[in-house]
Amino acid sequence: MRRLGTALAALVLAGAGMAGAVGTAHADTAASTVCETGWGSLEKRVAPSEDYRPPLTDIRTGRHECFDRMVLDFKGSASGPIGYRVTYVDKLISVGTGEIPVSGGAILQIAVGPNFDPATGSESYPGQHAQPLPGVDLTDYQTFKDTRYVDGLEDSVQIGVGVRARLPFRVTQLDDRLVIDVAHSWNATS
Numbered sequence: 001m002r003r004l005g006t007a008l009a010a011l012v013l014a015g016a017g018m019a020g021a022v023g024t025a026h027a028d029t030a031a032s033t034v035c036e037t038g039w040g041s042l043e044k045r046v047a048p049s050e051d052y053r054p055p056l057t058d059i060r061t062g063r064h065e066c067f068d069r070m071v072l073d074f075k076g077s078a079s080g081p082i083g084y085r086v087t088y089v090d091k092l093i094s095v096g097t098g099e100i101p102v103s104g105g106a107i108l109q110i111a112v113g114p115n116f117d118p119a120t121g122s123e124s125y126p127g128q129h130a131q132p133l134p135g136v137d138l139t140d141y142q143t144f145k146d147t148r149y150v151d152g153l154e155d156s157v158q159i160g161v162g163v164r165a166r167l168p169f170r171v172t173q174l175d176d177r178l179v180i181d182v183a184h185s186w187n188a189t190s
Contacts, residue, residue: 035066039170043087049080055124067145067181085111092160104145104162
């Protein structure tokens with residue numbers, strides 16, 4: 001009987017050790033977040049619908065665990081795709097003034113519809129040519145380093161975003177806005 005008690009005690013202790021090891025492994029896994037980064041860094045483009053060129057009204061940013069986010073708001077709700085072109089460029093160029101300096105290891109150029117309301121002809125977004133985006137503070141961002149507004153031709157606006165490096169990004173249209181996420185790294189964990 002004594003041997004049975006000793007064997008049972010040994011099994012209980014071994015089981016407790018295994019449970020502790022499993023608990024530790026789970027805690028280590030929970031400490032690192034798996035981040036989706038398979039978006040790639042090549043150009044993303046959607047042509048606008050023929051009758052829908054909404055004016056840009058606001059730009060805001062946010063920090064997330066795996067990426068930095070920029071949201072471009074447009075007037076009205078989408079009756080079709082909001083046209084955009086998002087791509088990495090070597091230099092941010094304005095047709096009228098030439099190169100506009102942007103800080104960071106890479107420049108993400110965002111081209112979207114007009115900065116005026118077609119119904120009124122008035123300016124819809126308060127951006128100033130070659131200046132940082134108004135109201136956007138990138139302090140403590142991991143990926144975003146700088147922004148610049150570029151007056152485009154009469155029906156387009158460009159935004160230059162200085163990022164730490166050429167990193168994966170995705171673009172999503174949500175009704176009356178575009179969401180641009182730029183990953184913090186190419187790695188699958190944060």
